[in-house]
Amino acid sequence: MENQAKNELIVVSGLCKSFRINKKKILNVLNDIDYTIYEGQKIAIIGPSGSGKSTFLRCLNCMEDPTGGSIFFEGEDLADMKVDINRHRENIGMVFQQFNLFNNKTVIQNIMLAPVHLGIKKAGGLFAKPAVKKQIKEQAKENALKLLRRIGLEEKANVYPSTLSGGQKQRIAIARALAMNPKVMLFDEPTSALDPEMVGEVLDLIKELANEGMTMVIVTHEMGFAREVADRILFMDGGRITEEGTPEEIFKHPKNPRLQEFLSKVL
Amino acid sequence: MDFAHQWEKFWLLFYTNGGYKRVFSEGLVNTLQIAILGLAIGIVIGTLIAAVKVMPKYKVLPRILDGVCNVYVGFFRGTPLVVQLLMAYYVIFPLIGVTVSSLNTCILVFGLNSGAYVAEIMRAGIQSVDRGQMEAGRAVGLSYAATMMKIVVPQAVKNILPTLGNEFIALIKDTSVVSFVAATDLYKIFTEIGNKNYEYLAPYLMMAIFYIVLVLGITLLVKLLESRMQRADR
Ligand SMILES: Nc1ncnc2c1ncn2[C@@H]1O[C@H](COP(=O)(O)OP(=O)(O)OP(=O)(O)O)[C@@H](O)[C@H]1O
Ligand SMILES: [Mg+2]
Numbered sequence: 001m002e003n004q005a006k007n008e009l010i011v012v013s014g015l016c017k018s019f020r021i022n023k024k025k026i027l028n029v030l031n032d033i034d035y036t037i038y039e040g041q042k043i044a045i046i047g048p049s050g051s052g053k054s055t056f057l058r059c060l061n062c063m064e065d066p067t068g069g070s071i072f073f074e075g076e077d078l079a080d081m082k083v084d085i086n087r088h089r090e091n092i093g094m095v096f097q098q099f100n101l102f103n104n105k106t107v108i109q110n111i112m113l114a115p116v117h118l119g120i121k122k123a124g125g126l127f128a129k130p131a132v133k134k135q136i137k138e139q140a141k142e143n144a145l146k147l148l149r150r151i152g153l154e155e156k157a158n159v160y161p162s163t164l165s166g167g168q169k170q171r172i173a174i175a176r177a178l179a180m181n182p183k184v185m186l187f188d189e190p191t192s193a194l195d196p197e198m199v200g201e202v203l204d205l206i207k208e209l210a211n212e213g214m215t216m217v218i219v220t221h222e223m224g225f226a227r228e229v230a231d232r233i234l235f236m237d238g239g240r241i242t243e244e245g246t247p248e249e250i251f252k253h254p255k256n257p258r259l260q261e262f263l264s265k266v267l
Numbered sequence: 268m269d270f271a272h273q274w275e276k277f278w279l280l281f282y283t284n285g286g287y288k289r290v291f292s293e294g295l296v297n298t299l300q301i302a303i304l305g306l307a308i309g310i311v312i313g314t315l316i317a318a319v320k321v322m323p324k325y326k327v328l329p330r331i332l333d334g335v336c337n338v339y340v341g342f343f344r345g346t347p348l349v350v351q352l353l354m355a356y357y358v359i360f361p362l363i364g365v366t367v368s369s370l371n372t373c374i375l376v377f378g379l380n381s382g383a384y385v386a387e388i389m390r391a392g393i394q395s396v397d398r399g400q401m402e403a404g405r406a407v408g409l410s411y412a413a414t415m416m417k418i419v420v421p422q423a424v425k426n427i428l429p430t431l432g433n434e435f436i437a438l439i440k441d442t443s444v445v446s447f448v449a450a451t452d453l454y455k456i457f458t459e460i461g462n463k464n465y466e467y468l469a470p471y472l473m474m475a476i477f478y479i480v481l482v483l484g485i486t487l488l489v490k491l492l493e494s495r496m497q498r499a500d501r
Contacts, residue, residue: 086408086410090407101403102400103422104422113417117413
């Protein structure tokens with residue numbers, strides 16, 4: 001396979017996740033998942049509701065702490081509580097179904113916040129020189145404006161998120177994630193909360209990123225999109241990856257009966 | 268003796284003889300000082316306690332902090348303010364051998380007391396902010412504390428502004444007990460005016476008017492602030 005020649009970016013090994021429902025009951029959501037994501041890969045995750053797709057994605061940057069196994073990102077195990085997870089999350093962009101733009105910040109502040117805050121922190125935090133702080137801010141602003149121009153929303157720089165359409169919000173959420181220059185982008189159903197007429201603009205932006213070579217993992221119900229953009233597709237069912245392959249293999253020649261049933265419903 | 272006559276005598280003391288000067292320069296100033304600084308201390312303490320309360324609890328440190336906060340809140344909500352003032356002024360400070368003025372004791376105790384109440388208000392405020400805000404902050408690499416301070420708490424404060432206004436009003440009204448520890452406030456000054464000829468009807472009526480005007484003024488201020496903050500996000 002061509003991808004094997006590339007570098008491993010995220011290596012998931014023996015990943016388990018369970019939620020404690022109450023004192024007696026534990027819900028196993030992910031059961032011993034092994035998977036390797038290589039640089040430049042576009043991976044789509046499909047599967048029935050409740051199969052653990054979101055949980056799997058959220059374990060990749062430890063938004064949910066795994067209860068077992070490891071997530072190696074650039075060789076470090078993120079599941080290890082001693083690892084500085086914040087440092088790694090800068091390199092893992094995440095886009096949510098509900099956008100989650102910071103409501104108390106303007107569009108450009110949304111994009112600049114993390115680069116400025118983390119930039120200043122690295123330059124010494126409160127003790128950083130004013131000149132250095134100023135430079136960090138200017139650079140972040142320049143970069144934010146560049147991103148806004150790219151997504152065609154430059155004129156929205158100074159408005160608050162509550163005035164934007166869903167499609168605009170999601171494109172800005174993507175820009176916010178891109179502002180940290182991440183090595184991989186995680187998308188959890190990025191278009192599920194959008195009105196149909198806005199799905200296109202968001203998918204187009206994601207496609208653009210894919211074409212530029214961004215590594216990405218996308219949980220999606222948009223089968224057409226998955227087929228077009230992804231080079232690997234994972235089918236999840238009952239907390240396991242029960243089938244994995246190229247779009248061709250998954251959509252044309254599904255082997256797993258559950259996958260066949262799933263596809264017959266959604267296609 | 269009829270009311271008009273009583274009022275005339277009061278007015279002589281209050282206005283013509285300049286009694287109002289002390290009402291403003293000592294009574295009102297102290298009342299406001301205790302309430303404003305008390306609330307400020309309360310907000311700082313309350314926010315810290317609330318942040319501990321909403322922290323995930325699977326590590327040891329948050330659990331210990333949580334226990335400490337529970338004891339704190341339990342004590343300050345479980346005992347009357349007057350008892351806390353008396354304890355601080357006549358028991359604790361003398362025992363540890365520090366001299367703190369009446370006024371400073373009041374500011375401190377009001378702050379500590381208010382912290383216990385603001386904590387609950389703030390916790391509700393923080394929980395009213397969508398969880399996605401915290402997640403988005405963490406996802407871009409901000410720490411829990413940074414996300415709390417830059418994203419969640421500002422939104423929480425906006426949501427609880429009316430309730431914080433009520434807390435401030437409650438504090439203003441509670442200041443009327445500070446004479447228990449020999450502090451001077453509106454109550455004390457008006458009582459002194461009444462003591463001059465042992466007639467309290469008019470002075471206390473005037474005192475009530477002062478409190479009402481204060482409370483209405485603050486209510487108005489909070490409303491204004493609220494509508495300005497609403498507009499800022501549009
Ligand atoms: N925080 C949580 N606490 C308890 N149970 C949870 C939690 N998060 C997820 N679950 C449960 O884990 C299971 C998998 O959830 P998950 O969100 O990963 O599914 P999904 O495949 O993304 O589904 P969907 O397509 O509906 O988004 C579900 O049964 C869900 O109820
Ligand atoms: Mg999901």
